[in-house]
Structures are given as C-alpha cells and as structure tokens.
Amino acid sequence: MFDASANLKKRLKSERRFQIFCITAISFALIFVLILFLNIFSSGYSAFYKTTIAIDVDYSQVIEDTTQFAAMSDDEINKLDLFRFSKKSIYSLFPDIEDRKEKKLLIRIFSIEYEDEIKQFLIKNKENIKKIETVYLTASDDVDQVRKGNYPRDLPEERRRIKDIQLEYYDILENNGRVKYVFNIPFLTRGDSREPELAGVGGSIVGSFLTIITVLILSFPIGILAAVYLQEFAKSNRFTDFIEININNLAAVPSIVFGLLGLGIILNVFGLPRSTPLVGGIVLSLMTLPTIIIATRASLRAVPPSIREGALAVGATKMQAVMHHVVPLAMPGALTGTIIGLAQALGETAPLLLIGMVAFVVDVPSSPLDASASLPVQVYLWAESAERGYVEKTSATIMLLLGFLILLNLAAVLIRRKFETKW
Amino acid sequence: MGLFLILLVLTIGAFGFLIGRLKAIKLRSASQKKITSLNHYYGYYIAIFAIVPSLLVFLAITAFQGYIVEVYVLSDFIDLNPNLLASDKNLLLAQIVNTSKGIELFDEISPLVTDAVDKYIYIEELIDTLTYVIVLSVAGLLSLVAYVKIKSNLDSRKFVESFLLILFFTCSLVAIMTTVGIIFSLLFQTLKFFSQVPITDFLFGLNWSPQRVFVRDSGDLDTRDLQNAFGAIPLFAGTFLIAFIAMCVAIPVGLMTAIYLAEYASPNLRDWAKPIIEILAGIPTVVYGFFAALTVAPIVRDLGQNAGFTVSSESALAAGFVMGIMIIPFVSSLSDDVINSVPQSLREGSYAMGATKSETIRKVLLPAALPGIIGSFLLAVSRAIGETMIVVMAAGLAAKLTANPFDAATTITTQIVVILIGDQEFDSPKTQAAFALGLTLFIVTLLLNFIALQVVKKYTERYD
Amino acid sequence: MNKIKISAKNIDVFYGDKQALFDVSMDMYEKEVTALIGPSGCGKSTFLRCINRMNDVIDICSVKGNVSIDGHDIYDKSIRVESLRESVGMVFQKPNPFPKSIYENIAYGPRIHGIANSKTDLDEIVETSLQKAALFDEVKDRLHQPGTGLSGGQQQRLCIARAISVNPEIILMDEPCSALDPIATAKIEDLMSELKKEFTIIIVTHSMQQAARVSKNTGFFHLGKLIEVDSTDTIFSNPGNQKTQDYITGRFG
Structure with missing residues (x-):
C-alpha cells in the first residue's frame, strides 16, 4: 500500500534536483568568500616583506675621523650633501663598470632614496660609526617584484622594465649573499609615495583612525540621545512619525549622496577644510547615525516595561527612570550597533572621494585638520596605479582593512555575548 | 584657540557645578527643611547656565567671523571695483592670509594688499580678543545669576530635566536636518544646472560628454557647447544594465540560499553558514571593486574571447557579476526573514497532504511569501543602483549606449565620481550635472525603498 | 473602624475611546488591608x-473624577x-527588581529622594527595609x-522592601502572588498582616481565598464597575448583589 508509484518516484527525483540547486547556490556563495580571501591574501602577504641589498659604505670618506659624527646633530647630518658619495658607494659594488649607462642601470636597482637611507644609517649609529659599514638599501620595485616572483623573468627584454644586465647584477649580488629579505616596517609607518617600494599605509591608517574617532565622538552621543528621545519620550504624533520615516530613509540612501551633501554643504557652505578626517568624519557620522539610532531603539525596546514601572513606582521621574535604569540596560545593544556602524564607516569610500580625501598625501597626518587619505581610499588610489608593485600593496592594505573590520566585529560580538541580558 | 576657550568655559561650568551643590547643601542644613531637589541638580543648574549660552554665543561668533573679516579686509578692493567676483574675492583673501603668515607666493605685492594684510591681522586679533571677553563674561555672568536664583523652593530638577529633554529632541532633529541638507544641496545645484541645460535634454538626451564643456573656460560657454553634452540616457541604460546583471546573480543565488538555510539546513549548518554569507555584506565595496577589476574582469575577457566575443576589459558583465555577489546577503537575509515568518500551519497543511518538501516550498511557501520576497528584491535593486566603488573601479568611464554585457558601460554613480573627484569648479554646468545625477539617484532609490517597505509591511501585517 | 485614608469619588478611566472604569467611588481605611477582587479585565488593576x-x-x-489621600x-x-x-508605594504582579545588587535595589529610592544624608543612613535604611520585608x-x-x-518569592519581598524604603504610608499590591508558588505566597501573606500595622495596604487579587485571608474590606469589580464594597466577612458570607454571589461561588470569572 505504501509502495512508491512511478509518479512519486518522479516527484522524489525533482525533490533531489531542487535540493541540489539550493546546495549549489549556497556553495557558490561560500566558495566565493573563500576565493576572494585566498586571492587577496596570496597576492598581498608579500607586501609585508621587502628586498634589501647590502652595500659597503666608507664613511671615512665623508669625515676622516668617523668619531666626529657623534658630535654632530641630526640636522647637521641631514644637511650634508652625500649624493655623489652615495652613488660612489653603490658603484663600488662593481668597480669594473665604466660605462655611464651601465652605471645608471646599476643605480636603478636601488630605490630612489638611497642617499637618505645612507644618511639615516649614519644618524642612527653616529655614536660608533666604523670606517666601513655594511648598509642595507631598499631595492627598487622592479627588483623587489622579481625577487618575489611577481614579475616574469622570461619575457623578452624589451617588454620588461628591468633590463638583462640589471638582472645579471642582481643575481651576482644574491650569490654573494648581499640580498636580504626583511619585514617591511616602513610599509606600516610611512605615508604614500610615487615609488611603490617606498609607499606605506601609515598615513592612511592614521587617517582612518582619526576619521573613525570623529565619527565616534559625533554619532555615538547624538545617536543614542536621539534614540532615547524617540523611544522613550516622543509622543506619537505626525512629527515623530516624520522623524522616523526620515531615519529609515537615510539608512537606505546611497553613500555617494552623503558625499554630495558633504561637498555641497559642509565644504562649500560651512567652509570646512577639504580632504580632512574632520569633514570625512562628519559625513560618515551622518551616514552612521541611522544605524546607531535603529540599533539603540531596538535594545531600548527590549528593556521590559516592568523596569520602568519599578523605578516610577518608587517616585523616580521619567527622566530618572530612563537614565538610571533603561539606558544602562540598553547600552550593550547600543554599543554593538555603534561598533557595527563604525565598521561600515571604516570601509566606506565613495563619499570620501567627493570631499577630496583622495589627495596624494606623503605625510602622516597628525590632527583631524590635516589632509589625509584613509585605508579604503588608499586601496582605490593604488588599485588605479599602473606599477606592478602597487598590486601587492593594494592587497596588503585590504588585508589590514579586513583585519581591522574583523577586530571591530569581534568586539561587537564579545560585547553582545558578555553583557546582553535576555529578558 | 577655540579649543582652549571651550576648555575654559567647561572649567567655569565645572566650578559652577561645585558651588551650586555647595549652596544647596548649605541651604539644606540652614533651613532644616526639605528642599525641592537633590543637591547635584543645583550644581547642574549653574553648569547649564554657564556652559550652554556661552557656547552658543561662541558658535555664532565663529560662524560670522569669516564674513566680517572678508567685508572689512576687502573693503578697499570693493570700493575700487564694486563688481568683484566671488572667485576673485576668495583668491585675494587667500593671498592676504598667506602673506600674513609669511608665505609669499607672488613676487610683487601691491600696496593695497599690504594694507589689507595689516587690516587682516588687526581684525583677527580684535575678534579673537572680543570672543574671549564676550564668551567668558557670558559664562561668568550667567553662573552668577544662576547662583543668586538658587533658593530652597527652586525646582532645579525640573529645569535640568527639561534641558535634557530639549537636548535629546535636538539630537533627534539631526536626521531631519540631514535629509534637508541633502535635498537642499542637491536641489540648489540641480536647479542652477537646469537653468542652463533644459531638463528634457538631460532626461532624454542620448549623448553624455561633459568633458566637452570642461575643456572650455566656463566663463564663455555658449549654448551650442551645452547641447548634446548632458544627455543622461546612456548613464541610465548603463546603470540599468549593470544592476540587471547583478540581480541575475543575486536573486537566484540569494533566494536559493535563503530557502536552503530556512528549510533544509540543520541548525548547526545554519549557525555557521549564515555568518559566513553575511561576511559578504561586511566586505568594503572598494575591495569588491579591486577584485572585479583585477581578477574577475580578465577572466571574463579571456572566457568571452575564447567563445568568440569581443569583450571590453571593463565589461559590464564583470562589474555586474561582482556586484551581484555583494548583494547576495541582502537578498538572502531578507528572504530568509520573510520565509521564516510564513506560519508553520501552512507547511503542515501541505505535508499532511503528502507533498514533498520542494513541492511545499514551490507551491505553498513561495507564493505565500512572494510579496515579501519581491520587497527584498526591490531593496536589492536600490542597493545595486546606488553602489559606487565597484562600478568606478571595474566599469567603463565613457558613456556609450549599449545593451551588450561584454561592452563597457558607465553608471550614474561612476559619472558623479568622475566629475567630482579632484578639483572642481563650482559654477560650471559640469559640476552641477553631477548634482543633478545625484538628485536622480536619490529620488529613484527613495522611491524603490518606499515601495519595498510598503510591500514588506503589508505582507507582515497579513501574518500578524 | 479606622479613619478613611483614601477616598475615590466618581472615577472614570478611558484608554483612548474605550472606557475602562465607570463611576467608581470607594473609601479605603488607614492601616488596614483592602482587597479588590473580580474577574480579569474588570478594571481592578486600573483602579x-x-x-x-x-x-x-x-x-x-x-x-x-477625584482621588484624595488624607483629604488632599x-x-x-x-x-x-x-x-x-x-x-504611595507599589508592588507589581511579576517581581521586577532592577538588574542591580540587592543593596542598590533598595538604596535607589532613598537616593533619588534625598532621604539618606550619609552612607550609614543609607545602610540603615536598607537594613530596616529588608527586615520589614522579612528578607x-x-x-x-x-x-x-x-x-x-533571588528566588521568585524573595524577589517579590525585595520589591516590597524597595517600596518600603522611601517610608510610604500606603502600599499598593497588584496581584503580588500570582507568579509565586504556595509557600512563597504564604510568606507574603504573613508579611502583609505584619505590614498592615504600619501601612495602609490595597491589594488586587484574583484569588478569593487570599482576599478572605488577608483583608478586612473587599471591593468587587465587574466590567469596569464597582459592584459592591463591604467588609470582607459580609462579601463572602452574605453579599448584597447577585453578581457578587455568582462570582464568589464560582459561576463565572
């Protein structure tokens, strides 16, 4: 009696097919997450390392008695003209080279700031400079990319930026043990640069940090107080409805429109300085506010009315009941909402492009009124650059950005786990 | 200097708090009877009087300072040339400010400028001093008034609480002010734009090439240049094309994912699969843009070329595909909610008749949840239309009217960024065009959201 | 008979357009327990x-309408x-202590009213309140x-202690035992007979036995109207109204 008829078999087959479709869909989404992360990580991790090449520098050619360096101030050393001296130090790697063109090519396997690096070594070790020191200089981007295997050596020479002879020099240096692959600290501390091997995310990390702090300072108090007003005090009338509709709509307005607001009002009417974390922060705050307000209201709503009644019944005013009991209980939810809003703001790019936070900024900003970039904008800027070296830098910046986002979200989850009360 | 003044005012406020509290304590012990409010409310009473009005005065002065300085410093120039343009005024002012700081960008400085520099330094100092005097005396005087007003029958709690309520209310107005700000900034520039370019040209024109206007000095544009430069149809078409491709990816994948998670997946699987899919929503869009431009676009090009198509390296397909991936979690989590809110009794009714799970889903659940699901699609479309970074980085920049997904297409958001990135000339029709595009975008997304929310609301009401 | 503490005259209560109480007039006496009974939704809690x-x-x-306490x-x-x-303190149907420490729960009222002048005062208030609430x-x-x-019964006594902490004259109890087990209920009832020496207590209850056990006077509400109010003995042995009779004999409610 319960035998499967032919019809039922067909139906069960179609059931199987449907399930397979569903599983394909969900695997597609999951695999994409995996591919994206693998792709970014595999191309980005190498940016945390850089190639350096050792040269021998004879500092006694600058001052015969190298102990005298100790008496010089950093400024004085910085003002020395060591340009020719530095060049000569590099030439000394291959004393046989006579041809000027070849000499030039040799110089080009080093990054452009070799003179400065030689000076900085001197400043750092001025107390006990030996006559001849081994100084590790940053290799140029072309060499760096070859070393990292990102740049094919087997292309015909005319299609490569790096010439055969330079590769020859490099191989000799590597065989002599002069090439060292080190952790790229300047990448984390320096500002942007036109030379990929010298470019760092320090400036944009600080820029992002200053922007996010501005967002926090502005949107956290305003968002929470607005939510408290709407949830606890507002009489239900047309005006309150209007505010609510506004907030829900703002949550769905495309981010670039907030950029237009920033450009049209904050820059042009209020005249605040362009390209600064202050303006970026203000624009992103306006964007984050709805998220915070909606989350805070939800957690205020979750506080049971009996708590308010308990406080009112002992004679607290409404304000006291709300501020002493309801708001502290809703705080974990409000904080979680704020952190999620901050994470959104941290990853936001489009509005910042319009208020000029795309400027090329070499200096690490020191206040919210300095021109600066931010991490996502840095990603955009470098992604648009042609040099091969920026690709790994872009991926590495994304890794840092994702890292910060994961930290923020983790904090939100922890707060929720630890403090949230179930009613 | 502003920061220091604010700190001073706050210090006065803190001091006011202490003396207010002290007076309340004294009153309490002197009168031996109950006074209306707790001691610290009297402290806050003075603090509010000290801080709030003086800070408002400070804000007002700061707001008008620029204007006053400009009028005073440039008075001589305006006497000479009453029709000085706004841009020239700004240039002059910048020169004067720079010179006063010792930065000399110009070889020759006219005596008029030297005079103005002196005037500038004088007025800046004067205003600074006056600001200090006025703000601090407002804070001091009002604290004193508040101190005198404290009596045992003063209901300071009521005052403090009313103040807080007004403060809270003001905060909730920020949302309205933001909307007003958006509409004002968009509308203002858009109206200027339409005064030069007819609205019909913008909405129905087939040719978008604002750079034509850009190369000319905006001062002597004639109408010929403006004709045929601002037809937004190619942008609308490109936006639609890319959003359509995105929805082709996001809707089936998102919906199937939602169905699987809601109906088939074990709670265990659901617990870890859902957050992973939500990661897709948390990844910054600039990351998708980078991925689309650098990884997906070349793959699409190679695949297309192998199949015998000519594929642009910035194809609409690549951008749309990646955008679709980004939108998956929106579709799936919204649809998930909707499917979950279908009452269990409907499912049971279907199972009781011997239907299989997929039959139940297709014949009972989806029809029942359809309005809600459509609502979630609409929200996703609005998201796709407003998305910026993916298309800026992976879609084309040149406007071309095409329906071919292998071709490069440009979008509204891309053009806004292309026009406004870097330095803008504020009075050129090109810049204003970007605001007109922004207004279009704002209206379209607002409508989509409004409709979507109405649909979802109607739907949830049905099962409440 | 003690003097009248609370006097309600011609009370009408509306929730929007819906009228919940119709012309209720009732007197309640000092340092006595007055019970309000009636089927659910009859308006006794609203009153x-x-x-x-x-x-x-x-x-x-x-x-x-008009409610006066001691003539005010x-x-x-x-x-x-x-x-x-x-x-006028109040204790609710479900125990609703603040999610804070026991001490803070009781100290809150005295703090906001400025009753305690020092930490030792506050400690003392907390202790006596807890003692009075037998906790x-x-x-x-x-x-x-x-x-x-704390357990449910302890939480409810904590809420009573919280109500006592600000030295009220009247304590309102809104079905204080409906969420408690019989043992905890018995403890609260014992407590009430102790508290009535000091406070005027009005209790809403759905349990007629409880009303009979603890109260001196009882008012019976039905559909927003006060049907009958009299001494508890009279209400339960010889009610004047047929509806009261039906209710206490279990015909409805």
Whole structure:
C-alpha cells in the first residue's frame, strides 16, 4: 500500500534536483568568500616583506675621523650633501663598470632614496660609526617584484622594465649573499609615495583612525540621545512619525549622496577644510547615525516595561527612570550597533572621494585638520596605479582593512555575548 | 584657540557645578527643611547656565567671523571695483592670509594688499580678543545669576530635566536636518544646472560628454557647447544594465540560499553558514571593486574571447557579476526573514497532504511569501543602483549606449565620481550635472525603498 | 473602624475611546488591608493604578473624577507625582527588581529622594527595609549580589522592601502572588498582616481565598464597575448583589 508509484518516484527525483540547486547556490556563495580571501591574501602577504641589498659604505670618506659624527646633530647630518658619495658607494659594488649607462642601470636597482637611507644609517649609529659599514638599501620595485616572483623573468627584454644586465647584477649580488629579505616596517609607518617600494599605509591608517574617532565622538552621543528621545519620550504624533520615516530613509540612501551633501554643504557652505578626517568624519557620522539610532531603539525596546514601572513606582521621574535604569540596560545593544556602524564607516569610500580625501598625501597626518587619505581610499588610489608593485600593496592594505573590520566585529560580538541580558 | 576657550568655559561650568551643590547643601542644613531637589541638580543648574549660552554665543561668533573679516579686509578692493567676483574675492583673501603668515607666493605685492594684510591681522586679533571677553563674561555672568536664583523652593530638577529633554529632541532633529541638507544641496545645484541645460535634454538626451564643456573656460560657454553634452540616457541604460546583471546573480543565488538555510539546513549548518554569507555584506565595496577589476574582469575577457566575443576589459558583465555577489546577503537575509515568518500551519497543511518538501516550498511557501520576497528584491535593486566603488573601479568611464554585457558601460554613480573627484569648479554646468545625477539617484532609490517597505509591511501585517 | 485614608469619588478611566472604569467611588481605611477582587479585565488593576497615578505613564489613558489621600486631591496640579509615589508605594504582579545588587535595589529610592544624608543612613535604611520585608536574614550575606539572582518569592519581598524604603504610608499590591508558588505566597501573606500595622495596604487579587485571608474590606469589580464594597466577612458570607454571589461561588470569572 505504501509502495512508491512511478509518479512519486518522479516527484522524489525533482525533490533531489531542487535540493541540489539550493546546495549549489549556497556553495557558490561560500566558495566565493573563500576565493576572494585566498586571492587577496596570496597576492598581498608579500607586501609585508621587502628586498634589501647590502652595500659597503666608507664613511671615512665623508669625515676622516668617523668619531666626529657623534658630535654632530641630526640636522647637521641631514644637511650634508652625500649624493655623489652615495652613488660612489653603490658603484663600488662593481668597480669594473665604466660605462655611464651601465652605471645608471646599476643605480636603478636601488630605490630612489638611497642617499637618505645612507644618511639615516649614519644618524642612527653616529655614536660608533666604523670606517666601513655594511648598509642595507631598499631595492627598487622592479627588483623587489622579481625577487618575489611577481614579475616574469622570461619575457623578452624589451617588454620588461628591468633590463638583462640589471638582472645579471642582481643575481651576482644574491650569490654573494648581499640580498636580504626583511619585514617591511616602513610599509606600516610611512605615508604614500610615487615609488611603490617606498609607499606605506601609515598615513592612511592614521587617517582612518582619526576619521573613525570623529565619527565616534559625533554619532555615538547624538545617536543614542536621539534614540532615547524617540523611544522613550516622543509622543506619537505626525512629527515623530516624520522623524522616523526620515531615519529609515537615510539608512537606505546611497553613500555617494552623503558625499554630495558633504561637498555641497559642509565644504562649500560651512567652509570646512577639504580632504580632512574632520569633514570625512562628519559625513560618515551622518551616514552612521541611522544605524546607531535603529540599533539603540531596538535594545531600548527590549528593556521590559516592568523596569520602568519599578523605578516610577518608587517616585523616580521619567527622566530618572530612563537614565538610571533603561539606558544602562540598553547600552550593550547600543554599543554593538555603534561598533557595527563604525565598521561600515571604516570601509566606506565613495563619499570620501567627493570631499577630496583622495589627495596624494606623503605625510602622516597628525590632527583631524590635516589632509589625509584613509585605508579604503588608499586601496582605490593604488588599485588605479599602473606599477606592478602597487598590486601587492593594494592587497596588503585590504588585508589590514579586513583585519581591522574583523577586530571591530569581534568586539561587537564579545560585547553582545558578555553583557546582553535576555529578558 | 577655540579649543582652549571651550576648555575654559567647561572649567567655569565645572566650578559652577561645585558651588551650586555647595549652596544647596548649605541651604539644606540652614533651613532644616526639605528642599525641592537633590543637591547635584543645583550644581547642574549653574553648569547649564554657564556652559550652554556661552557656547552658543561662541558658535555664532565663529560662524560670522569669516564674513566680517572678508567685508572689512576687502573693503578697499570693493570700493575700487564694486563688481568683484566671488572667485576673485576668495583668491585675494587667500593671498592676504598667506602673506600674513609669511608665505609669499607672488613676487610683487601691491600696496593695497599690504594694507589689507595689516587690516587682516588687526581684525583677527580684535575678534579673537572680543570672543574671549564676550564668551567668558557670558559664562561668568550667567553662573552668577544662576547662583543668586538658587533658593530652597527652586525646582532645579525640573529645569535640568527639561534641558535634557530639549537636548535629546535636538539630537533627534539631526536626521531631519540631514535629509534637508541633502535635498537642499542637491536641489540648489540641480536647479542652477537646469537653468542652463533644459531638463528634457538631460532626461532624454542620448549623448553624455561633459568633458566637452570642461575643456572650455566656463566663463564663455555658449549654448551650442551645452547641447548634446548632458544627455543622461546612456548613464541610465548603463546603470540599468549593470544592476540587471547583478540581480541575475543575486536573486537566484540569494533566494536559493535563503530557502536552503530556512528549510533544509540543520541548525548547526545554519549557525555557521549564515555568518559566513553575511561576511559578504561586511566586505568594503572598494575591495569588491579591486577584485572585479583585477581578477574577475580578465577572466571574463579571456572566457568571452575564447567563445568568440569581443569583450571590453571593463565589461559590464564583470562589474555586474561582482556586484551581484555583494548583494547576495541582502537578498538572502531578507528572504530568509520573510520565509521564516510564513506560519508553520501552512507547511503542515501541505505535508499532511503528502507533498514533498520542494513541492511545499514551490507551491505553498513561495507564493505565500512572494510579496515579501519581491520587497527584498526591490531593496536589492536600490542597493545595486546606488553602489559606487565597484562600478568606478571595474566599469567603463565613457558613456556609450549599449545593451551588450561584454561592452563597457558607465553608471550614474561612476559619472558623479568622475566629475567630482579632484578639483572642481563650482559654477560650471559640469559640476552641477553631477548634482543633478545625484538628485536622480536619490529620488529613484527613495522611491524603490518606499515601495519595498510598503510591500514588506503589508505582507507582515497579513501574518500578524 | 479606622479613619478613611483614601477616598475615590466618581472615577472614570478611558484608554483612548474605550472606557475602562465607570463611576467608581470607594473609601479605603488607614492601616488596614483592602482587597479588590473580580474577574480579569474588570478594571481592578486600573483602579489601583489611579491611586499612585501610574496611569499617567500611559499616553492614551485619561482619568476623570477625584482621588484624595488624607483629604488632599492627588490629581491637583500642585501635587508632584514623584512625591505622591514616594508616599504611595507599589508592588507589581511579576517581581521586577532592577538588574542591580540587592543593596542598590533598595538604596535607589532613598537616593533619588534625598532621604539618606550619609552612607550609614543609607545602610540603615536598607537594613530596616529588608527586615520589614522579612528578607534580611536570608540575604544579609549577599547584599551586593544581583537581586535578579533571588528566588521568585524573595524577589517579590525585595520589591516590597524597595517600596518600603522611601517610608510610604500606603502600599499598593497588584496581584503580588500570582507568579509565586504556595509557600512563597504564604510568606507574603504573613508579611502583609505584619505590614498592615504600619501601612495602609490595597491589594488586587484574583484569588478569593487570599482576599478572605488577608483583608478586612473587599471591593468587587465587574466590567469596569464597582459592584459592591463591604467588609470582607459580609462579601463572602452574605453579599448584597447577585453578581457578587455568582462570582464568589464560582459561576463565572
């Protein structure tokens, strides 16, 4: 009696097919997450390392008695003209080279700031400079990319930026043990640069940090107080409805429109300085506010009315009941909402492009009124650059950005786990 | 200097708090009877009087300072040339400010400028001093008034609480002010734009090439240049094309994912699969843009070329595909909610008749949840239309009217960024065009959201 | 008979357009327990909430009529509702301690009313309140642990202690035992007979036995009207109204 008829078999087959479709869909989404992360990580991790090449520098050619360096101030050393001296130090790697063109090519396997690096070594070790020191200089981007295997050596020479002879020099240096692959600290501390091997995310990390702090300072108090007003005090009338509709709509307005607001009002009417974390922060705050307000209201709503009644019944005013009991209980939810809003703001790019936070900024900003970039904008800027070296830098910046986002979200989850009360 | 003044005012406020509290304590012990409010409310009473009005005065002065300085410093120039343009005024002012700081960008400085520099330094100092005097005396005087007003029958709690309520209310107005700000900034520039370019040209024109206007000095544009430069149809078409491709990816994948998670997946699987899919929503869009431009676009090009198509390296397909991936979690989590809110009794009714799970889903659940699901699609479309970074980085920049997904297409958001990135000339029709595009975008997304929310609301009401 | 403490005259209560109480007039006496009984939704809780103006909290609720305590109209404009609630405490259906320590739960009221001048004063108030609520011995070692960690009956006594902490004259109890087991209920009832020496107690209850056990006077509400009010003995042995008769014999409710 319960035998499967032919019809039922067909139906069960179609059931199987449907399930397979569903599983394909969900695997597609999951695999994409995996591919994206693998792709970014595999191309980005190498940016945390850089190639350096050792040269021998004879500092006694600058001052015969190298102990005298100790008496010089950093400024004085910085003002020395060591340009020719530095060049000569590099030439000394291959004393046989006579041809000027070849000499030039040799110089080009080093990054452009070799003179400065030689000076900085001197400043750092001025107390006990030996006559001849081994100084590790940053290799140029072309060499760096070859070393990292990102740049094919087997292309015909005319299609490569790096010439055969330079590769020859490099191989000799590597065989002599002069090439060292080190952790790229300047990448984390320096500002942007036109030379990929010298470019760092320090400036944009600080820029992002200053922007996010501005967002926090502005949107956290305003968002929470607005939510408290709407949830606890507002009489239900047309005006309150209007505010609510506004907030829900703002949550769905495309981010670039907030950029237009920033450009049209904050820059042009209020005249605040362009390209600064202050303006970026203000624009992103306006964007984050709805998220915070909606989350805070939800957690205020979750506080049971009996708590308010308990406080009112002992004679607290409404304000006291709300501020002493309801708001502290809703705080974990409000904080979680704020952190999620901050994470959104941290990853936001489009509005910042319009208020000029795309400027090329070499200096690490020191206040919210300095021109600066931010991490996502840095990603955009470098992604648009042609040099091969920026690709790994872009991926590495994304890794840092994702890292910060994961930290923020983790904090939100922890707060929720630890403090949230179930009613 | 502003920061220091604010700190001073706050210090006065803190001091006011202490003396207010002290007076309340004294009153309490002197009168031996109950006074209306707790001691610290009297402290806050003075603090509010000290801080709030003086800070408002400070804000007002700061707001008008620029204007006053400009009028005073440039008075001589305006006497000479009453029709000085706004841009020239700004240039002059910048020169004067720079010179006063010792930065000399110009070889020759006219005596008029030297005079103005002196005037500038004088007025800046004067205003600074006056600001200090006025703000601090407002804070001091009002604290004193508040101190005198404290009596045992003063209901300071009521005052403090009313103040807080007004403060809270003001905060909730920020949302309205933001909307007003958006509409004002968009509308203002858009109206200027339409005064030069007819609205019909913008909405129905087939040719978008604002750079034509850009190369000319905006001062002597004639109408010929403006004709045929601002037809937004190619942008609308490109936006639609890319959003359509995105929805082709996001809707089936998102919906199937939602169905699987809601109906088939074990709670265990659901617990870890859902957050992973939500990661897709948390990844910054600039990351998708980078991925689309650098990884997906070349793959699409190679695949297309192998199949015998000519594929642009910035194809609409690549951008749309990646955008679709980004939108998956929106579709799936919204649809998930909707499917979950279908009452269990409907499912049971279907199972009781011997239907299989997929039959139940297709014949009972989806029809029942359809309005809600459509609502979630609409929200996703609005998201796709407003998305910026993916298309800026992976879609084309040149406007071309095409329906071919292998071709490069440009979008509204891309053009806004292309026009406004870097330095803008504020009075050129090109810049204003970007605001007109922004207004279009704002209206379209607002409508989509409004409709979507109405649909979802109607739907949830049905099962409440 | 004691003197009249609370006197309600011609009370009408509306929730929006819906009328919840119709012309209720009732006197309640000092240092006695008055019980309000009736089927659910009959308006007895609404009436109770008129006495400390807890109905003010609900936006759409409006109260007409006159309630006076010791002859003072409590709906008068000059009355501060917070002071009113200081002298009219309330205990709710479900125990609702603040999610704070036991100590903080009780100290909150005295703090906001400025009753305690010093830490030692406050400690003393906390201790006596807990003692009066017959809870002190059970919690004296864990005053600084969360009040929400107590058992249901203990939580309810904590809420009674919280109400006592601001020296009220009247305590309103809104079905205080409906969420408790019989043993905890018995403890609260014992407590009430102790408390009535000091406070005027009005209790809303759905349990007629409880009303019979603890109260001296009883009012019977039905569909928003006060059907009958008399001494508890009379109500239960010889009610004057047929509806009361039907209710106490279990025909409806």
